């Protein structure tokens with residue numbers, strides 16, 4: 302049985318006190334260089350994410366929402382929401398979820414004793430990077446159509462197939478993969494959940510540049526990759542259950558209200574900096590409308606977080622937060638590029654790969670706003686597309 306280091310004291314349950322602690326952390330312990338890059342919407346490198354994660358480790362905040370038994374802080378859903386909102390609002394990077402929010406809970410809920418001992422401590426310490434190998438060409442929304450195969454051969458599985466849109470796998474040590482271990486009449490059966498070492502012979506990556514010109518996503522190919530059978534999570538053929546458990550966790554974190562708060566404050570500052578512009582009043586009205594939507598979404602999230610049971614799936618609340626949150630992010634980014642106008646028309650990805658904004662053409666903040674707008678188009682696709690979320694809401698709430 303692994304012994305996790307007990308963290309010194311509880312985090313405050315009082316929302317205002319906890320929020321103040323998170324803000325204090327971001328202002329004092331988050332490296333200023335990273336915060337500046339986030340605030341300028343620049344592309345973050347692995348070292349930027351790691352600087353944030355390593356600042357969180359001593360407080361146990363990397364996995365605050367994990368049960369104490371597994372080295373977490375036992376946060377309530379409300380504490381988790383406050384942490385994620387406030388840190389993002391203050392300029393902290395996205396807490397990359399593949400290890401800590403996705404595969405970690407799958408391992409401590411369904412994994413073997415060996416898997417818990419091997420994989421949980423490096424996730425808590427942020428010393429191993431994970432990627433998510435779910436989607437395939439032809440299997441995104443319809444995930445059960447996946448065709449990657451894992452055939453048992455002695456003490457190993459031999460994996461063949463490919464994954465696509467795999468975020469940040471270029472930095473990953475491990476990838477969790479859904480693979481078909483048998484052909485069943487129901488497509489959801491016969492899928493297994495495997496933990497694959499990225500250093501295994503036969504794993505290759507091909508980068509995909511998204512329309513912001515940056516390298517977020519990839520194709521991953523598995524050619525006769527041998528994966529030890531002890532890396533199978535739970536039962537062979539039972540992977541669909543674990544996959545769905547993970548997807549539920551994925552959507553809970555999708556409202557991104559903190560990020561929208563930061564972007565909206567930035568837009569407000571830009572408009573205030575040019576009060577004499579003929580369209581300033583129009584933009585102020587547009588910001589007011591966006592702010593109302595953000596208030597409504599935050600009220601919904603806070604209410605949902607208060608009624609959520611961390612041991613139960615978030616259900617339709619998660620779908621509502623995903624749809625409203627992603628559409629709001631896009632609307633704010635669109636307003637920002639509208640404000641930039643022709644000044645944002647020239648964009649070079651090189652300009653968002655620096656430590657500080659540097660645009661030979663146009664205002665210094667321009668490239669970051671354009672990048673945010675371009676990459677933000679993906680927010681209504683990843684984490685389960687918004688059309689699929691609307692189907693879930695229609696079925697659950699309207700009985701359609």
Ligand SMILES: Cc1cc2nc3c(=O)[nH]c(=O)nc-3n(C[C@H](O)[C@H](O)[C@H](O)COP(=O)(O)OP(=O)(O)OC[C@H]3O[C@@H](n4cnc5c(N)ncnc54)[C@H](O)[C@@H]3O)c2cc1C
Nearest residue numbers: 433434435436441442443466467468679682683684686688
């Ligand atoms: C930036 C980015 C990062 C990603 N990162 C990862 C990752 O790390 N790991 C991973 O496994 N995957 C990742 N994905 C993949 C993502 O989960 C899929 O793109 C998503 O599930 C949609 O699947 P698809 O792209 O195959 O589109 P499709 O499923 O082919 O859908 C195409 C369009 O049809 C619509 N549609 C499909 N079915 C229905 C339906 N039944 N009713 C109504 N409309 C429907 C969709 O909403 C969409 O608009 C990422 C995607 C993006 C864009």
